[in-house]
Each structure stands twice: as structure tokens, then as C-alpha cells.
Amino acid sequence: MKEMQEYQLVCRLCRETTVVKADPDDIRKWGTGTLIQDALPYLPKGHRELLMSATCDSCWQELFPPMDD
Numbered sequence: 001m002k003e004m005q006e007y008q009l010v011c012r013l014c015r016e017t018t019v020v021k022a023d024p025d026d027i028r029k030w031g032t033g034t035l036i037q038d039a040l041p042y043l044p045k046g047h048r049e050l051l052m053s054a055t056c057d058s059c060w061q062e063l064f065p066p067m068d069d
């Protein structure tokens, strides 16, 4: 098991800080063109969204509510 690093990500909308733990090598892979779901498959979808768009899970839900009703 590799050493995970903590990344403090601030949501651009609500300014909440979320701590995401990821392998720095995987972050680098993502940074060099690997799809985030392939580079960081172990992160919850909300955390990947936060890395990509600086929008936390709850703000994301508000912007794009689930379509199931």
C-alpha cells in the first residue's frame, strides 16, 4: 500500500474545505492525461468532481439535481 497524501480542496461555491486522500502518483497520472476515473478509481465520485471542477458534492447536487423525479 502506497503512501496517501491529503489534499485540501476548497469548493469554489461554498468555500467548504474537503480533505481528499490520494496517491500523488495517481494525481500525476491524471495530470498527464489519464482519465480521472482510471487514475483515481478509488475516490468517491464526489471527490473526483471536486478535483476536476472545484465544486463539492452538495453544490454539485444543487447545480445538477439527480433526474430521478
Ligand SMILES: [Zn+2]
Binding pocket: 011, 012, 013, 014, 015, 016, 055, 056, 057, 058, 059, 060
Ligand atoms: Zn460547495
